[in-house]
Amino acid sequence: MTKPLVSVILPVHSAQEFLNITVDSVLLQSYVNFELLIIDCASDDQTKYIVNRYRDPRIKYSAIKSSQLKDGIATGIKLARGKYIALMGQTDISLPKRLEKEVEYLERHSEAELVGTNYSVIDENSRIIKAQNRRQEKSLLNWLLSHPFAVGTLMARAKIYNTEAKIYPEWWRVADRHPIAILPGNLYRLRQEAGKKLTGKDSIDDDYELWLRAAGGYPKAVKYPSEPIKSLLASKARPIEMLDHVEHLLKSANQIWAKTELSPTQQQLLEAQINYLAKQWADIKDRLEAPPTISVVMSIYNGQKFLKAAIQSILDQTFVDFEFIIIDDGSRDSTVRIVNSFNDPRIRLISQANHGLIYSLNKGIDFARASLIARQDADDISLPQRLEKELSALLSLPKAGVVGGFWQYINSLNQRSIIMVTPTKDVDLRRSLYVENPFAHGATLIRKSALKASGGYGQKFVYVEDYDLWRRIGENWQFYQVPEVLYLYRISEGSISSSNSAIQADISSRIRRDQWQKPFLAKSLRSIINDGHYYKKLNSPLARQTYQKYLDQQHSITLKLFHRGAFKTGLINLLAVALLNPKYVKSLLKPAAGGFLRRLGLMELRDDIY
Helix, strand or coil: CEEEEEEEEEEEEECHHHHHHHHHHHCCCCCCCEEEEEECCCCCCCCHHHCCCCCCCEEEEECCCCCCHHHHHHHHHHCCCCEEEECCCCCCCCCCHHHHHHHHHHHHHHCCCCCEEEEEEEEECCEEEEEEEEECCCCHHHHHHHCCHHHCEEEEEHHHHHCCCCCCCCCCHHHCCCCEEEEEEEEEEECCCCCHHHHHCCHHHHHHHHHHCCCCCCHHHCCCCHHHHHHHHHHHCCCCHHHHHHHHHHHHHHHHHHHCCCCCHHHHHHHHHHHHHEEEEHHHHHHCCCCCCCEEEEEEECCCHHHHHHHHHCCCCCCCCEEEEEEECCCCCCHHHHHHHCCCCCEEEEEECCCCCCHHHHHHHHCCCCCCEEEECCCCCCCCCHHHHHHHHHCCCCCCEEEEEEEECCCCCCCCCECCCCCCCCHHHHHHCCCCCCCCHHHEEEHHHHHHHCCCCCCCCCHHHHHHHHHHHHHEEEEEEEEEEEEEEEECCCHHHHHHHHHHHHHHHHHHHHHHCCCCCCCCCCHHHHHHHHHHCCCCCHHHHHHHHHHHHHHHHHHHHHHHCHHHHHHHHHHHHHHHHHHHHHHHHHHHHHHHHHHCCCCCCCCCCC
């Protein structure tokens, strides 16, 4: 049997609606020395029946188990006998002169490896939507990146294909060395379909996945255009179909991120595309349904050891109306694999290069669909009713910007130790800022509007970014603490709190110093005493500890007031503390005397104790 000069590869997956039109456009070519390899990619329609009705000996039908068109192309490459290989989109049209013109060019130009043609985009009724008209490109890669869905217009010498390739031929090996000729005229029709053809298994999707894979080897040439997605969003497809398509592209991008060794430049480019897709996904999702009540935000960097338990603790919450945004901050361990092991649609994994916790948290907040943000650290555990109880408290306090809960420390063996309590009232939590951080960061539920209005997390106070945030939110919003343990805070070797404790202490001291420069939030004698009685009778198993914490806080604030020469305010605090618990008086008498002398200018202010 005489070998054909051209092998046309047509991979098909359930595209019976346009299959006759596509096949006929090839059979009606003015150039006739070709074979048409139709690779049926697990179609579940009448594809095989339609092909078998043709009696043209140039048609060769093969079926594979994979539904992926790229696998169909790989199969076609292995079967191809021609000197040249041309691809064909499963719903596209080749005009009669296409093969003739492309073969003629390659035969006349022995140095050329690839040739393409201009094309017009058509709709499902074959009406032209727009025409593309270019003459010459510096490289194939530039052309592919500008026209990621038009690889069906190309013809290439068979020798450039890697017949063992699992995906498309290795055009990328020659892409930077060989120019691609774009023939004059318009010889191809690329169909932009609405409806079901825009879901994640059509040729557009496969071409886009290939286009993303190209970034793995040619970072300098890669530019991620948003036009394909914009075209999709402007199409007649229903939102649910758009969402399915974008979800698939986002999944492909994340898989490439996880499986491909990328240079910093490549990471930057791919990260931009992931960010774009993630935002488009959220926009489409909001068109389909109301946003969740809560967006849980977690950032993780090489934290595989306790990650599974942390994720599971959120998925096991009694309150279920949330999305779970997990920012993989450039992890090199099994973080991504662990996240992907959870089959829960509420999880949104977003991969990026290592930017640090503050950048990642601000990004997660920007991507959040909900108006409430719940934090969760990657090595901690939220107890089952955490979100439910924090949400109930926040909804009952319209002026509250932050709600937290008591927390308990655990070690690497999950053994529980100290329970940390704080005052629960707004005024006392805001006064806590003068002496300590009143919240466990990962245990908080925050209004997104409060976060945004306060400027989000700042880079100035790294490692205690939450402490800095609370004091800014507290200028315009109220605080509340649920008086029960809702969160298990892990202290283990390698945790951020453990590894950077000295730095945290130093920066926390700076925050307290800054806080004391602001007008002091004073309480009257009666208020301090009444609130003490409130905590003593608090409806909580931890009332006694909470009352003691309140007294300790008043004692610490009183000391600092005297050190700063605020004798009158300090004296009011001292009297209130003495009436609540006289045992504190002795430890405050000497500081009170110092405060009096400082008030008179006879002793220097103590501005070094924070």
